[in-house]
Amino acid sequence: MKHTNFTGHAEYESYEHAYRFLSSGINKQTQLDYLANALQQVFAVQDEKDTRPSSLDIAYTLKKLGVDAHTLIAALITDPRLRDRLDLLTIEEQFGSVIAALVKQVNWLNTFKSADLKADYIPEQAEALRRLLLATVNDVRAVLIRLAYRLERLRKLSQEPREIQYAIARETLDIITPLANRLGIGELKWEMEDLAFRYLEPTQYQSIARSMDINRIKRESIINGFVENLQVLLESQDIQAKAYGRAKHLYSIWKKMQRKNQECHELADLLAVRIVVKDIPQCYQVLGIVHGLWKHLPDEFDDYIANPKENGYQSIHTAIIGPENQIIEIQMRTEAMHQFAEYGVAAHWRYKEGSSQDKAMEKTIETLRNLLENPVDDDTLLEELKPDFFNDRVYVLTPKGEVVELPRDATALDFAYFVHTEIGDHCIGAKVNGHRVPLSYPLKSGERIEILTDSASTPKLSWLNHKKHYVTTARASSSIRNWLNAHYKDTDAATLITSDNLSGIGSHTVKPSGCCHPRLGDHIIGVYQTDSTIVVHLESCPNAAKSAHDRPTLELEWGEHGDTIRQQVLIEAFDRPGLLQDLTTLMNRSHVNILQINSVTDTDDQSVSMRLLIELNSEEELHHLLRRIEYVPNVFKAESDSRAITQ
Missing domain, CATH: 3.30.460.10 (Beta Polymerase, domain 2)
Known part of the structure; x- marks a missing residue:
């Protein structure tokens, strides 16, 4: 069983051999002339002492993938040994405007600096990814050349210093192979992954x-x-x-x-x-x-x-x-x-226009365009491109019957943000196969999802509490965090609560750290100071880890803004077994505290009137809760019964 179709060694022995192989299937004489010209120039600058990837190797890889003539020619003349000989004006004169435009895109991708594992690695890689995505939606062929170049770079990586090997391997697994996966190029993806794995985890690689x-x-x-x-x-x-x-x-x-x-x-x-x-x-x-x-x-x-x-x-x-x-x-x-x-x-x-494969390609490009246009932070951009190795997928349906693919354990709220950020921001509930479910409901394949919205509703801080499992996808988390930071710019004013004690941190003074700048919704930790204040760090902050050796720490969660309110609620319904249990379950899932319940049943018409004293965060949450209660079977009225009492 062969590991891959690609050997890492070009089969060309001469100009004539290379021309025969690369020209097969090309019928237009103009393109054949361009190919001959490009090959002649590439062979003229070959140097056995030059260890940089040769465009001949890259062209052979692309030919086996079945690319068009323009891609092959552009790949050949982007050889680094030709950069001093061929400027864009000369390329346009010799090879035409289409190939010149493609070469310009490839050169633009090549101007981004090589992988570096210093502190600002993530922003740099996010910018590199944005360039790749932009090139993909403009002309995917430029990215194909870039991917083939990276494969050849990996094949020659043994000649590089260890730190370069590690940096190239990590960048490959972080952004290059995920993009190859999105583009469906399994042949390139698998070999690049194995080669990168060899340098990233050499001991594990050799053992396996x-x-x-x-x-x-x-x-x-x-x-x-x-x-x-x-x-x-x-x-x-x-x-x-x-x-x-x-x-x-x-x-x-x-x-x-x-x-x-x-x-x-x-x-x-x-x-x-x-x-x-x-x-x-x-x-x-x-x-x-x-x-x-x-x-x-x-x-x-x-x-x-x-x-x-x-x-x-x-x-x-x-x-x-x-x-x-x-x-x-x-x-x-x-x-x-x-x-x-x-x-x-x-x-x-290779495909006919309008074929299922052609439509799949168009859908892939459209997906990447949406990823590029969706304003997310650097971490989320990198995370959204990666295939999900540790989770299977679920396939759910929109109300119109369209199939949506999400990671396993994705929730109804994840689905809302996948459909559109605005729908997620104004989401107040969801229905699965016609039945109301909480926003934290984990979706199952085959279910039909309907999102309920209210223009007055906005994202909640509690949605980012990772212990409550409202969202699991990077897209939803990023969208919620972006909204909260845009509307609550004063991070210091946020109330901190412990994950297991809602009374929080008592009378301690709380300050955000100056080193990692925690933002609303981030996973955070508190470090006690000698003056009894608590400094809040990101959980991943190395300074917090160092401080934890000498000082007590406290796991923290961001609390909601605003005071809690107490409210009387009147519910009228036709009595049935399990009605009270359904109502209390709904309120528990909505994080509403029930302080008192009085219930009176009319035995003549089997109606029941319930008067509840509840505690919740805002009038807005009360409004949405009343709407949700009315969806409970047998309930025909739910309304507030007195003025809210601020606690």
Whole structure:
């Protein structure tokens, strides 16, 4: 089983050999002339002593991805050895305006400084990512050249000093491979991940590589036997399919080891088979055959044909208990799905306009455009691009039936912010399959979500309390934090409460630290000072960690602004079993404190009147609570019964 289609060594032996390979499939004479000119200039400046990536290697990689002629030519003439010979005016004169514009985009990406792990790493990487996203939505081909260049840089990274190896590897896993994943370019993504992993975690890399090599013969024997039997079986059912074993990539194995907290030799699912068939009905036919012959693991089943991933990826995934009780992962897909899974938007030029793959590419670009245009902070931008290694996904429906993909454990409030920031900011509740649920409700695949809004409603500080699990996605957290900081600029005025004691910190004076500048909604910690004041730091602040060795610390949460109020509420309903329990559960989930309940039931018409004394944070919360109570089955009226009493 080959690790990848790319060897890291260009197959060219001469100008003629390179021209034959790169020109295959190009029919326009003008483009062939441009290619010949570019190749001649590249061969003229080759130097064996120059260790920088050669544009010939990059062009070969891109050719195997199926890019168009303009991309190949632009990749060739962006060779660093040609920078002093070819300015943009000369490029436009020799190769035309389209290629010149593409080269200009690539040069713009190349002007950003190399990876550096100093203190301002995150802002720098966020800016690099914004450049990549902007180039993607303007002309994705510039980014493809950049990705191919990074792959070649990683292949030659052994020649670099250790600190450079580490910096390039980390930057690759932080922003380069997540972007390749979003663009669906599996061939580049997997190899870049493994190479970066090699330099980022060399000990772990070598350990997994040795473990895989020790058991390689046994694994290949099991897989080869399984594939041969499966191939015969499918042919007997008149299914023409290509079935083959595929190698597990070392980085994905390491992530699985982390997720399952197991060593490599303890993992039971290191065998994998891919089956490529003619059409979608055959994918499901093969699935039925596989599940009919072998016991499958229900938790490992995913239908990405019915519910494609955000980047357009489609396949059916399952896992069965095969020969010798070995777990075998199986993927079923059509040839078109396979090409898209391996080459993504890089192979866009292979598809007919309007095809499902073409539409998937357009959707991917639109998703990245939305990410670029959505005003989020640097951490959130970097986080939103990364694939979620530790969580599966859930697929829920909008009221119009559109499918939305979110991380597992995403809440109704996460969904609201995914749809639009304004909807999240004004969210007061949600319905799942027609029934009211709290905003912290964890969504499940297949559910239809409706968000209830009120223009007078605004985000709450409690939404960012990570112990209450209102939101789990970076997008929602960032949007809430941005709104709070825009409307509550005086951080010092915020009330601090402990996570387990709402009476808070008593009479202690509280001050924000001057080193890490905590903002509303950040995870924070308090450090007691000798004068009994408490200085608030970010949990991640190194100064707080140092102080914790000498001084007591206190886990803190941001409290809500404003005083609590007490309010009488009148509820009228038709009595039924469980009514009181439903009401008290609703109030508990809304963080409303019930101080007193008086209830009177009319036995003639089975109506009930309840008078409650409750404690909550504001008139606004009272207004929304009354609306939520009226959604409880059998309740026909809920209103305030007296003036609010400020506590």
